[in-house]
Amino acid sequence: MKKALFALALGGLTIGITEFVVMGLLPDIASDTGVSIPVAGYLISAYALGVVVGAPTLVILGRNQPPKKMLLIFSMMLAGFNALSIIAPNYEFLVVTRFLSGLPHGAFFGVGAVVASRLAEKGKEAQAVSIMFSGLTLANLAGVPIGTYIGHHLDWRYTFVLIAIVGLLTVLSVYAWMPKLESEGSGSMKTQLAFFTKADAWLIIAITAIGFGGLFAWISYIAPLLTDISKFSAESVPYILVLAGLGMVVGNLIGGRLADTLSPATTVLSLLIFLALDLTLVFLVSDNPYMSLVLVFLTGCISFAVVAPIQMLMIQTARGSEMIASAALQASFNIGNALGAFLGGLPLFAGYSYASPNLVGVAMALIGALVTLGLIVRRKRLVAQVV
Template sequence: MKKSLIALSLGGLTIGITEFVMMGLLPDIASDMKVSIPVAGYLISSYALGVVIGAPLLVIAGRNYAPKKMLLILALMLAVFNALSIIAPDYNVLFASRFLSGLPHGAFFGVGAVVASRLADKGKEAQAISTMFAGLTIANLIGVPIGTYIGHHFIWRYTFVLIAIVGLLTFLAIYLWMPNLEKGESVNMKTQLQFFKKTEAWLIIGITAIGFGGLFAWISYIAPLLINVSKFEPEDVSSILILAGLGMVVGNFVGGKLADRFSPAPTTLALLMVMSLDLVLVYFFSFNQYVSLFLTFLTGAISFSVIAPIQMLMIRTAKGAEMIASASLQGSFNIGNALGAFLGGLPLAAGLSYSSPNLIGVAMSIIGMIITFILIKLHQKKVQLQHI
């Protein structure tokens, strides 16, 4: 494996721990900050909001930088802004630090996805991108369970010390291993922003923000689901999250292979259909501990298998504006993060069971399927018109 892709994967590891460890730490932070779990869940939405805002703005601000310099700046931001959470004295400051931590997320993956595709061997672009996202899955396999364990058994703030250290290692790896790629052809922002006039662009954003949001309706409240419905002990959560992480590792690489072998749009449609069926199973059968463990692995695998097909779908649609389109896609993923966490918290605030957020996830996945179907039909119509 190329060292440059390993450097990008380390960035994915930093971002993955930052984004997903909050789900496992919700009970600890809620208790320490003396807020309810749904209110603590807004910390997830705050991070996602930072991603949505930071993704396009930072790519625009750094458009004149070489890719390596841009990635170095973003890696440093990841380390510094996560370090702020270590010293946050109250909920409001922690909320702000989570927002700041989200700012470089989308831009890093947006720039990194384009860089990975340029570094890839011909015909293996999606697999190169999935290598970068492998850091995200390894975070869920190893980093998030370790961070959750630290939060349960010591102090949750120590988890953010770990994240800051990994962020600095990312900076060092990019500095040492990333080649000095040229910026490529200079394209003014007006030309790049023309991409957002395409109907396809907004359909892909909708698929990502709503369809992929089904994952976050599940994982945002996985700790209380496992504790209150599956009846696991709180100290078991960090170990169980390893299963989710293992599923994400498997799903990420499977999704990369599927995206290189088949057309991305039908692949996305099929995977969203499977995700909706899976979340129905989570809702009905999480009371059984053995089934719950299996579904934890399966849901992680299915959800992350969607990433590479959607990423390739966006890049292929955005000829000449790949970087800002890819960054915006990361913002879309985190709109899904915010929507899933917020909408999934509504039935909990209404007093329903900790299984209920999964029904919200089912609805979001189905809406994502409908939008994907519209995108496929739109593409077919354009192809037919070209042959008239």
């Protein structure tokens, strides 16, 4: 692996722990800050909102800067803003720090995805992008379970100490190993924003925001699902999350290879349908602890197999505006994060079980699949018209 890709993967590790560890710590944070678990779930939405705001804003502001400089700044923001959560005196302050921590998330991945594709061998661009996202999956395999364990047995604040340390390592690795690539910025905001005039771009944004939201309807409430429905002990949750992380690692690798060999759009369509079927099973059989363990792995696998194909689909659609498009995609992922956490919490507020958010996830995945089908049909019609 090129050292530059390793630096990007380390950034993905930082972001992955930051984004997903709170989901396993909701009971601990809720108890310590004096709020309910559904209210604590808004910390997930606050982070996602930060991503949505920061992804396009930071990329547009830095559009004429060298990629290395942009990535270095984003890495410093990741480390610094997460460190603020260590000293959060109350729930409200923690909401603010979660929002700030989300600001560099999409911008880092947006610029990083384009840099990874530029560093890759021809025909292996998606696999290079998947290496960057391997940090995100490794976070779920090891970082999140470790962070959750620390939060359960010591204090959730120490988990953010861990994140700040990994963030600092990201800063150092980007500084040491990232090559000084030239900026591809045009200097014109109008040119960059022209990306948003494309119908295909908005369809991909919708696919990501809605379809990928199915994952977050599941994972946002995975801790109480495992304890209340599957009847696992709270102490076993960090170990079970390792299965989710392992599934994400496997799925990410599969998705990268599929995107380089098959149509990205067809791959996304198929995977979203499988995700809907999978979440249906989660709703139906999570009271069986053995099936629950199998589905934890499978859900992580299917959901993260989508990441590389849809990333390449967006980059291919946005010739000349790749960074802003890639950043917008990351914002879309986190709109899905916010929607999944919020909509998944509604049946909980209504008094339904912790399995019920998965039905919300089924609906979101199916809507995403329908939009993907519409994109495929639209592109075939445009090709037919040209011929």
